[in-house]
Amino acid sequence: MTSDTATARRASTPAVGARRRVVVLAVAVVAVLVSVVLSLSFGSRPVSFDEVVEGISAWFRGEIPTDIGAIAVQSRIPRTTLALLAGAALALSGALMQAITRNPLADPGILGVNTGAALAVVIGIAFLGISSPFQYLWLAMVGAFLTAFFVYFVGSVGPGGTTPIKLALAGAATTAALSSLISAILLPRQSVIDEFRYWQVGNVGRAGWDTIGVIAPVLVVGTLIALLCASSLNALALGDDVAVGLGVPVGRTRIVAAIAGVTLCAAVTAVAGPIGFVGLMVPHAVRQVAGTDQRWLLPLSALGGAVLLTLSDTIGRIVGSPGEVEAGIITAFLGAPVLIAIARRTRMKAL
Template sequence: MTAATAFAPGAARLRRPVAVRTLWLLAGVGLIALLSILSVSFGVRAVSLADIVSALSGHDDTIAQAAIIKRVPRTVLAILVGSALALAGATMQAVTRNPIADPGILGVSSGAALAVAAGIAFLGLTDAYGQMALAIGGAALAATFVYTVGSLGRGGATPLKLALAGAATSAAFASLISAIMLPRVDLLQSFQSWQVGGVGGAEWPRIAVTAPVLAIGALICFASSRGMNSLALGDDMAAGLGEHVFRTRLVSALGAVILAGAATAVAGPIGFVGLVIPHVCRMLIGTDHRWLLPFSALAGAALLLASDIVGRTIAPSSEEIQVGIVTAVIGAPFFIWIVRRQKVREL
């Protein structure tokens, strides 16, 4: 697989001592704690740390308490979705040995969105479990289709071929979503808001449904981390070391699909988190997936929290910029930089 040539050389160099990795993980936890406080504080009505403490003790004024109650689930959802997307991206990059793998770029998020749109329009599906099941199924079908198409021809699944297959699939799915939703004026506005990607509509019941599914996907990915390290050496070498290559790739991909599908079902198709975060984390913590995966989850949560805060603070008080737009602004230039850095050539 030619993508391995571009993706693997840094693996031998990017190693970090355990103490350095531990410090980075602790820094990630501290950053999330800080951003969580800022996320609860910023909004149409600014809330101070004293207001937050007073609200938790039940002595705050009604307006501040209402703002805090609304922002806490939003903060929790941003943490969950950001972690899931970053973890899914890191896993997809390991499974495909492709430096530009990401749920959005490979069409996985679009497949989940199409499945949800079809379920809402044709089945009247509003149940959170049903939508999540459809999203995961749509994500799995899209991932299988894109990887199959990208593997055709000379060289197998190269980064460029996978990106082109994912882009074409995403465009086709977007057209199908529009065709499904345009006649449904009653659903169009709310679905368009969801399709941009955001965490503004967070609710505790929805989070309670989503969190266990994301936990299952994360556990599958973490359990496959040693196998991902073997895959980085190449299929032949991994098999020589006793790794069951097909099974490892299948199980890891299953975890990534669950994470991407569930995150899309609850927050919409948010792009580029799974692309940007794993690359940054490799620079800081190395390429050992036993460390890279948990650190990517922390960094993804931090990125989505920061993006949500930015979207709320730079827009007028009556509106806000959806987090999906902010991550796209950050991720698109990063995507171009990665492609140029890897010197990908069209076959």
């Protein structure tokens, strides 16, 4: 896409006022609070709102409540926290990937980054005997970065360079190949299968403060880097020529934003498994209501992702009661129609 064409497309897009964006932000914050309350309320034992308040208050005071409902609430706080962090990170990762590639299909799951991180962790457990969240994290990051580089390389080969369709096809083929390798490693090893049976689908059910403590610093750094890239990503949306004219280092911006996006995805995959479609759905939904300004799109995507994954986890517990349906299954069920809708659009060459 030429810079003139990109500029024309932005010019033809209706402007979104600051007041509307503030309203969307307020709604998103309220939605996060509601999703937290719902997540703490529903599980194997539903609890009342008063018990939720009692459980949270006792947790802040460092006390163990005597009421069984409040105790259940406290046991769900780590799970809810991980769902919020993971959802925000995945949505932010997807928004970054869509911005730097100008590809409406860019998403950690579709581009194979999730699967690459998962394969690295599976290899580590099956052959290296790793068991700590810290080891999971670094292996997942190695797998995610290698996969991202490979998919981008394959998608850029041939006439026309990198295009949305070529990247999506390269990601789909890579995901299929890596998934087959994961199955080949798991099937002969029953102990590894038991370890990854739920993790491989995408699940936040085994959250703990130790795992959250390992990934939280990585997520904070990745998020800060992403937000600092927002203005430069806005310039990239106008085309590389215009961005260079505005003094934006195009290559460095893409590399830094890509590192932030892959790091966010890898950290989540290390502790929750390959959860797909969050990074695809949320940025598109936010773009419809808040416009394309990355300074608003990125933080709103993070809030939307937190809401989506937390509600998906809650729905999974309600639908599968007395057991549960993994959050990754719920997000896939919700995300498949979105992917179909995007694929049916005629103008898919760039955002």
